[in-house]
Amino acid sequence: MLSVVAIAAGDYKDAAAGETAALQNIVMSPCPFDAGHGDVRHARRIRAGAARVWPSTGPCLILGGENKARRHHVMQQQNMGERTPQGTPRHAGPKPLNTPEELRAIRQAMDEGKNPLLATGVPRWEDQVGVSRIINRRVLELEPLPTPAQVLAELPLDSAAQEIVAYSRDEIRACLYGQDDRLLVIVGPCSVHDPNAALDYAHRLSKVMKETEGELLIVMRVYFEKPRTTVGWKGLINDPDIDGSHNIRKGLLLARKTLIGVLGEGLAAATEFLEPTSPQFISDAVSWGAIGARNTESQVHRQLASGMSMPIGFKNATDGSVKAAVNGCYASAQQHTFFGIDHMGRACAVETLGNPDCHVVLRGSIHGPNYDTASVRRAMDDVRAMMPAESAATHGLIIDCSHGNSGKDEHRQAEVVRDIARRIADGEEGITGIMMESFIESGNQPAAPLDQLVYGKSITDRCIGWDETERLLHELADAVSARRWR
Structure with a gap:
């Protein structure tokens, strides 16, 4: 039949x-x-x-x-x-x-x-x-999706976009290895729920990028997948209409279109990789990737990172363990073989070379912040005790100014950014980059269908508004300039 x-x-x-x-x-x-x-x-x-x-x-x-x-x-x-x-x-x-x-x-x-x-x-x-009693007893449905090859063919990167991705990955590596003294700044919405607002933000950010490109390497945060502590909206790819319909086919296409739009503004993109299959659909348009605090100890995500073509940041665990992130960097630098899919959607054994560009991201924890000078020093001691001297992780780390470091309060997050700017100006070592959660409007709002939402305001974590973001970026640029004159 x-x-x-x-x-x-x-x-x-x-x-x-x-x-x-x-x-x-x-x-x-x-x-x-x-x-x-x-x-x-x-x-x-x-x-x-x-x-x-x-x-x-x-x-x-x-x-x-x-x-x-x-x-x-x-x-x-x-x-x-x-x-x-x-x-x-x-x-x-x-x-x-x-x-x-x-x-x-x-x-x-x-x-x-x-x-x-x-x-x-x-x-x-x-x-x-004859297997009705034992198979898929808790699966409601399985909807076929387009293959990665189909999605990439429908929404390809043009030569200019490919050049931005390749060049920006090299620039990020140079910052991570201390070969470029600019500060890597990964900034953007906590999550993308409205592609139009995200591209509006990208247009604004591209102007600041040009104004500060001598001091800052700005990469836009473009997150489509949201890990949840319990339950909640899982991101644009999983539920693009924010109504529980979970139209993943639509979400994949929207995510890719958004990345292409960001690249069209001349910006490199950063994202968190949550689902082990989704990178096949979007990773060619991403210059920096993150493994989140909830997944930093996951073997699946460490294997994934080992084969990614860009630098990957491992966040400390939600309980504050930096060791978990260091272990993630170490494991991801090794070769792995694991289950995966190819661009035709076929199941295959994936064999990777290992990723030496993995590094630690300090994001605070349930116990409090870890962005202070003493925490940075302890984290770098842990890294250097385990990682080879030639790896990216041993040269410095990234501080996530949101999450546990700010209590998810946008006003406190701005204070954290300014504290780091002051320390950079004073010549503190070990900080190669920072992350900020920022959007057009400050704060956040409950998740709801798009036509019921305030334009440019986060539906996940609270974000710094655009005006304050612009000021903070210029303050960070001034801090890098001051460090050069020391």
Whole structure:
């Protein structure tokens, strides 16, 4: 039996044959998901009037918008059998879910919070192969996504953007290794929820970047994935409409478009890598990456960092452990082999060379800040006791002025920035960069759909407003100039 899936216009690349066909043509591909749960999304699309689909219990049939007649013919052959001249089927088979009665049954089941398949009596794939009791018992649905290759082909980096990424990665490395005495400043919203506001911010930041490029290496913070201590909005990629619909396909495209827009302003981009698969879709547009405090001890993320093409900062753990971040840097500098996917979306064994450009980021903890001079010295002692002298980590670290170092208070965060600027001007060593959470408007607001939000205000952590951000960046530039004159 075939599954019919409605897909938006675009290109579909067959990973096995390497051939591309327009989505207006029918393409057969193996269905890599548990069809019983995949049907839930199909039922939702029926409810929304987006498409008429049939249950999936075998290979997926991908249809464009101009194949209704062909679809009907295929479904007659596959699901209902060949017909006799009198119009009756030669052998019975499951009927397509396109009758008004069946559609009403699906909608009613969904309204009652039930699996719509229970209302239709459609046989599930798990039942057919005899594993219904043991497989995917807590998976609601599995929706196929475009491959990284498809996304990169649809939204490619032009030559100018590629040059910015390559050159800025080298500049960041030079700062981390002490070969460039500029201060690395990673600044931007706590998280991107409105791409238009993010690009507005990027346009403003690009002007300050040009004014301070002799003293500061400014990289825009462009975060799309949010790790949560418990639950909450997980970021633009996971839920771009901020309404619980979790349209990851849309989120991936929006994230990539945003990065391309930031590069279009002449800015390099920084982001946190949370999901081990998402870098395949966006990492070519990123110049600096972070492994967050909740993941700094994760083997999965250390392996990921070992194969990334840019410098990676490991934050100290939420309990304040700098040792966890140092261990992360050490582990990521080694070679690893692990499960992953390639750009065609195929599962593969990934073998990495190791990343010597990993370094520590001090972000404070549940116990308080760790941006003071004594904390920086202790952290550098820990780094130098474990890391090779030629690694980036031994030359200095980055201070995150937000999170535990400011208690997530934007006014306190500005005080932290000014304290660091004063120490830099006085010649303190060990600080190669800082991070700031900043947006157009100061503070934050509760997460809600975009049309209900204040423009340019964070929906996650509290951010410094733009006017104060501009002042702080110039103060940091002045501090670097003062250090040079010492």
